Amino acid sequence: MDIMQILGYLGALLIGVVLGLIGGGGSILTVPVLVYLLFINPVTATAYSLFVVGVSSLVGALQNIKKKLVDFKTAIVFAIPAFIAVYTTRKYLVPAIPDEIFTIGSFLVTKDIAIMVFFAIIMLLASISMIRGKCAHCNDENAKVVYNYPLIIIEGLVVGVLTGIVGAGGGFLIIPALVIMAKLPMKKAVATSLLIIAIKSLIGFIGDVENLDIDWSFLLKFTALSVIGIFVGIYLNKFIKGEKLKKAFGWFVLIMGIYIILKETVL
Incomplete structure (x- = not known):
């Protein structure tokens, strides 16, 4: 096992730790870790990311169900259009993207470059959301839940398509939507x-x-490390203030997003 593989598996652990600590954001690291440390091509990396993110989030969700923190009605209204959109995107849209998209001068924009640049743009949006993170009623535990069904369904479809293309969980889009549109x-x-x-x-x-x-042997090992990381993160959460950490992580994601854009287009 070489140094890049070791760093890649440490990255898997870090993804889980971040998810456990701040309840989201870890999935934004999955694709860069798979592509740049473990040299997996971006289309496969986004697929693997969906599995890692899905299993890791399920572990976190089960913990939250035990604590009675999950609003099932909102989850169902949001999840149905989201999973229809993400399944359709992965099965039909991503395979339909041509390997060579267009040329700017002598620079050829390939499918892999386009996916990574689009992913980096999503990272930049996520980082701004994490750095700013202000909301008037966010911490009001007695706020009345309001269901704006058309908006929740539209948001579900949009997040589903984005998740399908970049392989990230989309928590940075879902959480504001649930707070603003369902008043959670x-x-x-x-x-x-x-x-x-x-x-x-x-x-x-x-x-x-x-x-x-699918390389199931690799994928299950990588996912297992992320799940271990979640439990480490949940434990550390008792000692570290999540809000401060979220802002620091937001700055890290911002730098990573800029680096990916530069690497794919200039470097």
Whole structure:
């Protein structure tokens, strides 16, 4: 095992730790770890990411169900359009993207470059959401839950398509949507988002099983390390303030997003 593989497996552990600590954001690291440390091509990496994110989020969601933090009604309304969109995107849209998309001068934009740049843009949006992170009623545990069904369904479809293309969980999009559109308090929004992420990521991955050769031995090892990381993160959560950590992680994701754009287009 070389140094890059060791770093890749440590990255798997870190993904879980971040998920356990701040309830989201870890999945944004999965694709860069798989692509840049373990040299897996971006299309396969986004598929593997869906499985890792799905299983890791399911573990977190089960913990939250025990604590009665999950709002099942909101989860179902959001998850149904989301998993239809993510499955359709993985099964039909991603395979339909041509290997060579267009040329700018002498620079050829390939499918792999396009996916990584699009992923980096999503990272930049996620980082801004994590750095800013202000909300008036987020911590009001007694706030009345309001169901704006059309908006929740539209948001579910949008998040499903984005998840399908980049392989990230989309928690940074789901949590604000649940807080703003369903008026869920932050703790419930984070808990409910993990269940939604788990359902749509695993169903999206099913769309890949028919299109790709899956290295199950590697994928299960990588996922197991992420799950161990979640329990480490949940334990550390008792000692570290999640909100401060979220901002610091947001800055890290911002730098990573800029690095990926530069690496794929300039370097």
